[in-house]
Amino acid sequence: MAVVAAGASAAQDVRIGEQLYARYCSACHGETGKGDGPMKRVLTPHPPDLTRLAAKNGGTFPRRRVIWRIDGRDPILAHGNEMPVYGDLLAGDTLDIRDETGETLHSTQPMADLLAYLESLQGG
Numbered sequence: 001m002a003v004v005a006a007g008a009s010a011a012q013d014v015r016i017g018e019q020l021y022a023r024y025c026s027a028c029h030g031e032t033g034k035g036d037g038p039m040k041r042v043l044t045p046h047p048p049d050l051t052r053l054a055a056k057n058g059g060t061f062p063r064r065r066v067i068w069r070i071d072g073r074d075p076i077l078a079h080g081n082e083m084p085v086y087g088d089l090l091a092g093d094t095l096d097i098r099d100e101t102g103e104t105l106h107s108t109q110p111m112a113d114l115l116a117y118l119e120s121l122q123g124g
Helices: 014-024 063-071 109-120
Strands: 004-006 094-098 104-108
Touching: 014 109, 063 094, 063 104, 063 109, 094 109, 104 109
Parallel strands: 004 094
Antiparallel strands: 094 104
């Protein structure tokens, strides 16, 4: 198991993150991340607007909360455990990602890429 350190922008590929988002997230959260995906009508609670995560967190993107919500360490009632069928995001070599306070979070490269894309949506 390899461990790679990733800072706020190091070792992250927004383009790959966008592809992962389209595959895993857009059905619920919508193409632009505003929570208006086609599955919204059948979900309770409705998916949040992912473009406002930083705004709702005092202007700081909540990296730790986002990673933990996706990987199931901070489960969401609507998802059960980890978000639906995220094997590719949760599999692979361990990657250390810095959260918004500089603390290290253990995750994977695909998660780092998705995180970079979600950060790019802020204010959108």
